[in-house]
Ligand code: COA
């Protein structure tokens with residue numbers, strides 16, 4: 330019997346996965362304000378941006394300046410996404426302490442996202458792992474299209490298990506299953522995460538869901554039931570990959586945190602302050618959908634304050 334955890338480690342990826350796909354490009358000051366609002370809510374892991382070609386993703390230009398201006402020693406683990414070796418070098422030189430490299434469970438996505446084959450992306454990841462060990466940088470790898478690829482169709486779970494086993498053997502600290510286009514269902518999630526937790530333990534495995542078909546929180550719950558306790562979400566449901574047709578926003582942080590809070594699972598995140606971060610995300614972007622939790626949670630929290 331797998332054990333459901335009573336604490337969750339939550340990473341808000343809104344400042345990266347969220348903002349990369351927005352029509353409105355935010356300045357470094359605005360991006361830092363959003364990060365500060367998340368940190369004020371008690372979010373201890375924040376993916377702040379990516380070191381990618383500014384021609385490919387203009388919204389992520391200036392991530393080097395942003396990283397240089399992040400508060401030091403505030404107890405928050407700031408990470409940045411990298412797609413390749415150049416991204417790693419830029420991130421390291423900018424002072425990033427944790428990088429999120431992307432692996433792929435499908436050829437189509439590897440090709441469209443980074444113009445590499447799946448095998449090339451794996452080779453580059455191994456090289457980055459070596460460099461990072463020397464530089465004292467932590468590496469987390471996300472396996473994109475872990476459930477379905479917009480180009481190649483459904484992903485064979487055996488392939489995902491094989492990639493994860495191989496990279497754990499190569500010494501990677503953590504791997505994240507990314508449902509890039511939001512195509513997973515809770516049964517699939519429970520089966521795959523259950524197998525992975527049995528094989529590798531829950532410390533090594535995280536989950537990253539998109540809410541394209543309103544199954545985001547159900548998928549979080551399914552993985553939680555398997556013993557997974559590391560989850561990504563995005564403030565105000567921002568998000569989507571510019572190179573994955575059909576990808577919509579990540580599961581909203583406020584929805585995930587509200588569900589966990591109501592079930593008595595500890596996250597260390599203050600819901601009231603998280604709603605203020607969500608308001609800010611909506612104000613800054615003009616298009617962030619906002620989680621489903623907000624309409625109910627806002628008045629409910631108000632009532633509690635008055636009681
Ligand atoms: N950061 C900044 N610039 C980068 C870069 C990085 N990590 N990697 C490559 N570049 C630059 C190169 O310097 C080159 O610049 P130039 O045109 O001014 O000479 C240009 O990008 C093309 O480089 P090349 O090595 O030929 O890359 P490519 O064309 O084979 O691949 C990517 C392009 C992958 C670099 C680009 O499409 C990219 O950054 N994509 C981002 C993917 C992403 O963010 N996806 C969403 C998150 S998963």
Ligand code: ZN
Pocket residue numbers: 346507508509537539568569570579
């Ligand atoms: Zn994503």
